[in-house]
Amino acid sequence: MIRLTGMYAHTLQRVTGLGLLLYLFLHVRTIHKLSEGPQAFDEALAFFRHPLFKLGEIALLAAVILHALNGIRITLLDLGHAHGRQASLFWRLTVGAGAVLFLAGAIPMFLFAILKVR
Amino acid sequence: MSSYGVRVARNQGGIGRGYQTFSVELEDRMTVLDALFAVQRDHDPSFTFRCACRVGMCGTCAVSINGIPRLACRTRASSLGAPEIVVAPLPNLPVLKDVAVSMEPFFEQWKRVTPGFRPKHPESKELAIVPASSQYMRMTGGKRDCITCGACFGACGVKATSGEYLGPAAINRALLRLADPRDEAVAPRMKALDSERAGVWRCHTQFNCTAVCPKGISLTDSIVWLKRAMLRRAPFEKLP
Ligand code: SF4
Ligand code: FES
Numbered sequence: 001m002i003r004l005t006g007m008y009a010h011t012l013q014r015v016t017g018l019g020l021l022l023y024l025f026l027h028v029r030t031i032h033k034l035s036e037g038p039q040a041f042d043e044a045l046a047f048f049r050h051p052l053f054k055l056g057e058i059a060l061l062a063a064v065i066l067h068a069l070n071g072i073r074i075t076l077l078d079l080g081h082a083h084g085r086q087a088s089l090f091w092r093l094t095v096g097a098g099a100v101l102f103l104a105g106a107i108p109m110f111l112f113a114i115l116k117v118r
Numbered sequence: 119m120s121s122y123g124v125r126v127a128r129n130q131g132g133i134g135r136g137y138q139t140f141s142v143e144l145e146d147r148m149t150v151l152d153a154l155f156a157v158q159r160d161h162d163p164s165f166t167f168r169c170a171c172r173v174g175m176c177g178t179c180a181v182s183i184n185g186i187p188r189l190a191c192r193t194r195a196s197s198l199g200a201p202e203i204v205v206a207p208l209p210n211l212p213v214l215k216d217v218a219v220s221m222e223p224f225f226e227q228w229k230r231v232t233p234g235f236r237p238k239h240p241e242s243k244e245l246a247i248v249p250a251s252s253q254y255m256r257m258t259g260g261k262r263d264c265i266t267c268g269a270c271f272g273a274c275g276v277k278a279t280s281g282e283y284l285g286p287a288a289i290n291r292a293l294l295r296l297a298d299p300r301d302e303a304v305a306p307r308m309k310a311l312d313s314e315r316a317g318v319w320r321c322h323t324q325f326n327c328t329a330v331c332p333k334g335i336s337l338t339d340s341i342v343w344l345k346r347a348m349l350r351r352a353p354f355e356k357l358p
Binding site: 004074087 | 128186256273275322323324325326328329336339342343345346
């Protein structure tokens with residue numbers, strides 16, 4: 001893969017997109033269990049109580065933020081704006097603002113998970 | 119003088135033979151093209167690469183340098199900031215020998231957009247003047263300098279997965295011809311550009327082409343401009 005900013009952005013958008021698709025599939029499948037009654041739903045939810053899924057939830061937050069912010073970047077570019085600044089848009093908007101938003105959400109999520117486990 | 123390890127791809131008869139490293143001494147202002155000449159002169163006269171003008175005008179010397187397509191004659195070795203210079207053939211094109219590629223697939227796509235001027239009034243003896251202040255000149259400023267080096271073609275991630283895709287340079291060429299008020303061949307160009315498998319819709323806005331173009335042409339801008347023009351069916355109203 002050619003190591004240029006636009007290519008990183010492109011790859012990130014695909015990887016997070018696939019991750020979100022996988023999440024969506026799991027989400028719909030779990031919700032669907034409701035139609036089989038409360039017990040089936042509770043059993044399905046119990047599967048996600050594993051600490052690994054807590055980390056997965058935090059990763060999901062990262063994927064949503066990166067995918068959404070880069071989506072805004074791509075929309076701006078498709079509308080013909082900021083072509084000369086596409087790389088700085090990626091580093092500042094997608095990565096920079098994305099990291100701030102991620103930390104704002106991930107720290108409470110992490111602390112809450114620890115407190116709850118205890 | 120600084121010492122560099124020049125790692126060059128070897129290829130014979132379309133078969134890759136790995137890389138070979140040669141030690142080369144270069145002065146500060148010397149380019150990667152000078153390094154390739156030094157390899158050929160001092161180490162292996164059979165080492166093959168292409169060049170012509172040596173001043174960034176002809177576009178012949180484009181190769182992949184440390185993973186990025188660039189003109190060898192316009193890339194100073196010292197600007198790479200590394201003691202090793204890795205030179206490989208341009209990606210997405212068939213290798214003829216060592217780092218020399220055939221530009222045939224590039225020009226095959228180029229031909230598909232009707233790249234030549236098709237005058238509206240071929241019989242007219244009057245000079246068709248396009249003033250510098252005209253919309254055409256303003257809109258195409260910075261897009262008219264293509265030297266058909268193929269760097270954008272080699273850097274394009276979509277081109278790597280689709281032999282049919284026109285590629286950035288051909289699309290930019292089509293835009294220049296379409297926007298020219300003296301030119302009349304709208305329909306064949308729009309047909310090529312609107313093709314689902316080969317046209318502008320294949321572009322994923324990766325910006326690799328724009329990032330590597332040695333002439334600083336904003337190719338992605340040309341492509342997205344055409345996408346929007348097609349959706350509006352304007353300003354090329356003559357489209358059937
Ligand atoms: S558009 Fe730029 S990179 Fe592409 S062929 Fe022309 S000069 Fe080379
Ligand atoms: S030799 Fe002509 S552009 Fe490099």
